[in-house]
Amino acid sequence: MSRTKLMVGSCFALVLGLLAWGCAGKAGTATPFSATKGEHPAAWIQSHWAEYVKSPDQCRGCHGSTSNPAQAGGIAKVSCFECHTNGGVIHPTGWADPAQHGRLGAQLAPSANATAMAGFAHCAKCHGSTYDNGFATSCKACHTKAPHPDKPWNGSVRNHSATNFNNAPECFKCHAAGANSTLKPLTVPPAGTVPGCFNNTMCHAL
Numbered sequence: 001m002s003r004t005k006l007m008v009g010s011c012f013a014l015v016l017g018l019l020a021w022g023c024a025g026k027a028g029t030a031t032p033f034s035a036t037k038g039e040h041p042a043a044w045i046q047s048h049w050a051e052y053v054k055s056p057d058q059c060r061g062c063h064g065s066t067s068n069p070a071q072a073g074g075i076a077k078v079s080c081f082e083c084h085t086n087g088g089v090i091h092p093t094g095w096a097d098p099a100q101h102g103r104l105g106a107q108l109a110p111s112a113n114a115t116a117m118a119g120f121a122h123c124a125k126c127h128g129s130t131y132d133n134g135f136a137t138s139c140k141a142c143h144t145k146a147p148h149p150d151k152p153w154n155g156s157v158r159n160h161s162a163t164n165f166n167n168a169p170e171c172f173k174c175h176a177a178g179a180n181s182t183l184k185p186l187t188v189p190p191a192g193t194v195p196g197c198f199n200n201t202m203c204h205a206l
Contacts, residue, residue: 031058049126053135091117109166120170130173168195168202175202 031051032041040048052059056066064074072079095101101117110119128134131143163171172195178184185200195201 050135053126106160106163106167109164119164120167124170163197165197168197171195171197172202177201178203 032044033039034041048059059080060066060074062074062076063072063078063080064076065071066080066084069079069081072081091101101123104117105120105123108118110121116122123139124131124134126134126136127139128136132138132140174180176195177188181203183203185203186205187200189200193199193201198204198206200206
């Protein structure tokens, strides 16, 4: 191998190493990052928001601006705006309207899309497993009878029968075996039965 090729190859390796080191250094010790592979863990997209909220600067070091699309991407060449079309704005305009976030939270099934505003499980990512123990505002700050609106359930505009059945695992957190409900399951379902709305795992039978 010629000395020129050796020098070029060495310089190229050095540049790659510096880029990887730069990202790893900027990301900080709290952010999982492999300097060898130059990437985050495979499941990082599912949980990166928690670390971002703790320290947005650690993300900006590699991904550029989180408020200006023209300055986004950074040395990683991956812009936050590729998924977060509104940038650092988590919720769209009008999100505080119960008819808006209630509809998307309850009436849509959870989505595999990490940024989709769909299903109760998506809310839990930021608001916590019980919706009052996350890094975002407690849902119970507004929903004093959380997570439900006032009764009656039946005949109400916000009737819980409109809730998407795929949200049942979230409802199960409070209503396992009919807990916190005047309705109790008629029979005990087999062990390991997946939570559902009409299989005796919560309040209703078939």
